[in-house]
Amino acid sequence: MEVNTQGWTQDNHIVLAVSAGVDSMVLLHQLMTQLKDSYAQLTCLHVNHNVRDMAREEEAFLKQYCHKYKIPLYVKHLDLSSVIDKGNSIENEARIARYAWFDSMMESLNADVLLTAHHQDDQIETIFYRLMTGRSTRSSIGMSYLTARSGYKLCRPLLTIEKAEIRDYQARYNVQFYEDETNSQNQYVRNDIRNRILPDINNNEHLDVAQLIKLKEWHDEQRKEIDREAEHFISHFLQKNTDLQKYSVPRAQFLALRHSVRITVLDKVFDQLHVQPSFTEKTYNEWFHQLNSNLSQSRVYTTDKWIIHIAYDKFIIMANYDVSLSPIKIVQPGIYNYGHYHIDIKETISTIEYPLTIRTRKDGDKFVLNGINGHKKVSRLLIDHKIEHHERDQLPIIINANDEIIAVGTLYLQNKYSQTIFIKDLGEE
Incomplete structure (x- = not known):
């Protein structure tokens, strides 16, 4: 033997x-x-x-x-x-x-x-x-x-x-x-x-x-090729923000993969993130169906730890960090953090602007357009910039003493504040 x-x-x-x-x-x-x-x-x-x-x-x-x-x-x-x-x-x-x-x-x-x-x-x-x-x-x-x-x-x-x-x-x-x-x-x-x-x-x-042994040998060769394709996709297309535990892949490129490679990509990413329990192939197929649809945004899976969702041209896996942000009052220059945003108020800002308020959006919020007459709804701005649903309620809106919206995250800033207020999204680093 x-x-x-x-x-x-x-x-x-x-x-x-x-x-x-x-x-x-x-x-x-x-x-x-x-x-x-x-x-x-x-x-x-x-x-x-x-x-x-x-x-x-x-x-x-x-x-x-x-x-x-x-x-x-x-x-x-x-x-x-x-x-x-x-x-x-x-x-x-x-x-x-x-x-x-x-x-x-x-x-x-x-x-x-x-x-x-x-x-x-x-x-x-x-x-x-x-x-x-x-x-x-x-x-x-x-x-x-x-x-x-x-x-x-x-x-x-x-x-x-x-x-x-x-x-x-x-x-x-x-x-x-x-x-x-x-x-x-x-x-x-x-x-x-x-x-x-x-x-x-x-x-x-x-x-x-005993012919099943030959099948295993062939199957192992195919698995190696699938693994290679999945690893190549992950190394070239997986975008990571480790601070926010946010991982995304481009929707179109992901859908262009072979079905078996898509499954392997998700298995490998979830394994790296220690997401438990493992998902069934039936669940994956339901996600793929939604990705192939005309949905611009949709949550496909949510727990207390993870959110998996479609957001325009991306398929996103991220830690569930949704929190309620309370408004804060600012009465002097300085650096302030609001969620994952970094807001720098310079000393050169006029004192008549105080107190400034930083809060999240409300229904009906509008701001003055720069360079032309008129207003625009914050909700429309978010749609135009394809801001993900989970992010919309984290976006800082700055209000001056006259109750005017002077900034909306990194998307809008009134021209006259361009040298006195600086906003940075730490989540994009």
Whole structure:
């Protein structure tokens, strides 16, 4: 049995996640015998999920086995009772809990590589599962031989070895193991795929489930190209304002991307921003539909932390910093901050202008046009300049002692104040 050892070196501390099943016990046997010179140190980790009658017996067996062969073993007990009581599937919850513990143990052990005993039959089952459950468009459809995790590598050295070969090895060397009785219970989706669906496919002489491995290879190549296109778009078109946590992409260029690349761009940006939970493809498609419409402005998603919206020619993701700004009175020159605006009132301004008031807009606000007779509504000014909805209520409006609007953000300033009032939008830096 040819185990792929390229994932670690002779000076590495490797750790094996061992379940007491035939796959991990055969891999452990290989590591103790034929592969004993391929690493510097070996440790075992075992998770007792406490959901099967045999779990205690398996744990006791592993403790005795590892003690006999002087292999350090660490055991984690999981409590999944709340998940079971709710009638939810424990598979995903158990996996999350397992790997959280693996992460912490790899750090505390200062270990280099975590090994799992996933084999080729597991790979085929995973590919089939991801294809049939719609999980094939946003990530790899199968498992990778080597995966980088936080501070260590995850390696699957049996990934190209068939289950039959593992069983042959077990029989040849009389490797002790425990059979998980739940593996034969087809109410679990993965078990049903393994025990019923894939064997039925292979019983047809014209079909071969191993062809799914070739599909994964092709799919991985396409994913790399999609990732390259997404990274190129992000590096060239993603506009960032880290102070305001505001990120935008040009609407037209984003819509010109292939559908799969659009999805990948959003996945990558949300991953960078740690936006949780991840969005479904259905949700993305609803956003794309709105982006393709004639809407000039629309909020597509809002939480207490994030706002995602369409604003004219941009698609924007930003922190939800909407706040109510109270009016402030100014009776002397100085520098004042209003929201994310910086307002500098010079000493040369006439004292008859005081007190100045800085406030947000009100219905019916009008200002005098510069250079021509007449007035213009503030609301019209905002539309003409395509000011985003969320920004309109943050825009500072300055009123003089005569209750005249003399400035509207950076959009308008009465000519006679051009050398005495200076307004800067810090959000544009």
